[in-house]
Amino acid sequence: MSTTPVPNGSAVGSSEGSSLPPIVGINFGNSYASIAVFTKEGVAECIANEEGERQIACAISFQGEEIYIGNQATHQLVKNAKNTITGFRNLLGKKFSEIPQSQLQSTKSAPVIQHPDIPDEPAYKVQILQPAPSPLPPSTQPSAFTTPAASQAATPRSEPVPAERILTVSEVNTMFLASLVESAENFLGKKGLGAVITVPTAFTEAQKDALEKAATDAGVHVLQLLDEAGAAAVTTTSDIWAAELPADRTQLIVDLGSSSLALTLLSIRSGLAFVLASSHTTSVGGDQIDEKLIRFFAADFTKKTKVPLAVCPATDIADQRAEARLRLAIEHTKRTISASPGAATCSVESLKDGLDYTGSINRLRFDLLARPVYSAVADAVKALLESAQVDAHHVDELVYVGGSASLPGLDEALITDAGFAEDVATPFARGTVVGGGVGDPTTVLARGCAVQGALLASIPDDERHREVRAAYQRGGKGNEVQATQRTVGVLVPGAEVKVEGGLGGVWIPVVHKETALPARRTVRFDVELAEDAPALAFEVWEVTESIRVEK
């Protein structure tokens, strides 16, 4: 045996690793989080944590002396829900009295209670086992008394003692964020990372304060809290996403998570982005798809085994546990449906009465079940476009963000129901919605945050850039702009028949409406010249664009 100890693996990054920016991008959702770092020069990628998860469940579970964080914690929801904490992000910065009664109790989390000592502070109470105090080491002091020598046999460690632990919402968020940052640190082999973290548009200033505090307490240096739409804009204006898309385009971001739908209509103009309109609702989300799917498989179980199973809602404890098991299992089913056109299975060991279950669902059937959710998304899109007075045909690109937006059926339903142009750009049409890939909706936000973090870290920390840096602080100035109301372009006259009410020739928009000023555009295009009289003429026009429907 060798006498020199060989380290069992090392957390130090590769030599290339050391030149990568010490930045982590964090997509902090209410149900799932994801983290991105630079894996190569200029390439930000969503990375898996130590458990191999890229979508990390926002859950912390206390089980005896153990603490589970992430997807392992969600497994505790079957039998240990009262010591398992979920849904904590949305409670950040809220007073106890501000939380609706209906949110205090849930079968999917430990209850939210009033903190015993801090007024109007929400908290959680969990049962843990505290390690028993270790026995005192044998005294090394010489004793004046002749007592029998103490036994050298190890004193058996006493049993850990049950105890109650109270955690504030802030502490729970800090614990969770710390585990995310630790995964990124282990990956990069560096400590003291700067972070850009997503924040839902609906968060109040108090909630943003609370998020910033929870992150700072977790030991990260917060470079920027980024609106989810902003994080998406970073990714979708980067070269790997947009190389083939027009630099000036109107983009609709569809973020469908578990418990909410956020829509944002953006004007993207040569990389500069601003919001034209947005909406947010908590009445549409993946949770509703889950309910339908759980009921579907429960009915199938009953059909196959003749064992009754009433779920969503479940009343007795056996049914509640079966529902919790199905809820865990369908995460896999949904991901399979998104990833491949074939059927997807759902398997649960000992679903109820000790009986195992395996069932399957094909995409057609799945889309039928999910149809009401797809339709609700389409309705919300139509309402948003109407409020913004933007015709669906003027939307150039659909961007999908959030886990439930990975479903191809949603893209199909949306394009037909909301009336987008057939050739509207979508990551599904480009074929980039591949697990972990460029268009994967579950990676868009974290990658955007990492890219933004690296950009901010590149701004020199000197006096000349003081104002520039200040613009990125919360409430930063310099982002209010004037934007054009109409498109200005050139018309190259041609011999074609004039469309009624339109202009003859070829119209080339140059500065699109909704472009922030000052703006500069340089365009290049080919012209045909007559051999006998080579001449070029063009007219500069400002126009109101409209859509012609060809019948």
Add this chain to the structure above:
Amino acid sequence: MATIQTLPITAPVLPKGYTPPAASSSSRLSAPHPTGHRVLLPVGQAHLNHLKLALHHAHDFDSFDAHLA
């Protein structure tokens, strides 16, 4: 330097006898949306350039180009 957008367009031959239309002397570009009606998302390289153009180059593209060169 400004990026040049190459458009997939071929403009047609100028029709014979083309005469440019007369623009009325009073025609002006429409006023933009007022300041503050639109708020830039503080993200991305283009935004950083926009800030530098405003704060360090008084909105002068040529001056910013010279700085980048």
